[in-house]
Amino acid sequence: MFNGSTIEISTDALRRNLEFIRGALGERPLLCNVVKGNAYGHGIGTFVPLAQQLGMDRFAVYSASEAYDLLQVVEGRPTVYIMGDVDDEALEWAVEQGIEFNVFERQRLVQAVQLARAQRRAARVHLEIETGMHRTGFPPEDLAGLLKWTATCTDALQLMGICTHLAGAESMANAFRVQEQKERYRDALRLADASGQDTGLRHVACSAGVLNEPDTLYDMARVGILQYGFWPNRETEVRFRKQHNIPSDPLHRVIRWRSRIMSLTTAQQGNFVGYGTAFFAQEDLRLAVVPVGYAYGYARSLSNSGQVLVRGQLAPVRGIVNMNCITIDVTGIEGVEKGDEVVLIGTQGDRSISVSSFGERSEQLNYELLTRLPHDIPRVVVETHHP
Secondary structure (H helix, E strand, O other): OOOOEEEEEHHHHHHHHHHHHHHHHHHOOOOEOOOOOHHHHHOHHHHHHHHHHHOOEEEEEHHHHHHHHHHHHOOOOOOEEEEEEEOOOHHHHHHHOOEEEEEHHHHHHHHHHHHHHHHHOOOEEEEEEEEEOOOOOOOHHHHHHHHHHHOOOOOOEEEEEOOOOOOOOOOOHHHHHHHHHHHHHHHHHHHHHOOOOOOOOOOOOOHHHHHHHHHOOEEEEEEOOHHOOOOHHHHHHHHHHHHHHOOOOOOOOEEEEEEEEEEEEEEOOOOOOOOOOOOOOOOOEEEEEEEOOOHHOHHHHOOOOOOOEEEEEEEOOOOOOOOOOOEEOOOOHHHHHHOOOOEEEEOOOOEEEEEHHHHHHHHOOHHHHHOOOOOOOOOOEEEEOOO
């Protein structure tokens, strides 16, 4: 209630992003909204109900724990799909709840069948194929024997999909590797077809795949970062906009992170600001303290390099980012007062602080910065962000 900052989630921004994604997908593939990592820092309890209001009914998470959190906030029973961690008691729970989940090793598959038979229901599984990511998945050459076995388990097993994950679709530097992955996946699909079984939805594409590898748009796409208004990376943005002759950024940031000025002070020329000797004042400075630090998601690596917005102008971080606060330089920004809004990510006036530039300053990715935003920062839904 008394947190030092607030995260706004824009309905209008999400609506526009979903329209853009649907346009990129075309008519065939289903859209699966990826909401792992606390909905990429946007707050699963805030983002998912909003996405449902906008017509979304299929959500992917990484773990059973995230699936449980999701079920506490959804309306009705949308499709919930666990892409990663669901073992032991969590697996039993997922089967019981009718939640879909990836299977990438025989032990999990056998256990799922045993649990489903004990419950007299069918486990809803997606078979993950290892095509070159070297993380999780069945080798394509094992698929024929695997499907022969699953054919004997139709009382306790429902194949919902067959999938893989591309290792680096956001970069042309990975083109050869991605091409090999696509070929291995097609090999797996031929084996699936030869089995005569219905293996469900065929899905490969993540956000970068949707934009850079349109031949991976099968029956479903698992879209994460794009729906929140961020490109997987700068290269993907440049490639896609150039290919489609899009002059301005079509994405809209769903998130706006704001705080306030807690106090104002000065530092005379020749003094150090903050801990140690990290910043030396070469002139008289007017400084403001903002109650957001690395404990609240503002990375310590932004010391002396981060920037925020105050009264529509950029204000640099001076000195070391503290656990609970930062000190910013408001010298030359007229009229600054205690209580003034400080924008950490988002727009104020005609300027903006993007997670991309934020990330480049701290040598972290959009994904990392967003998912590190603490769960206890209040998330509020707004129709649109006020500039």
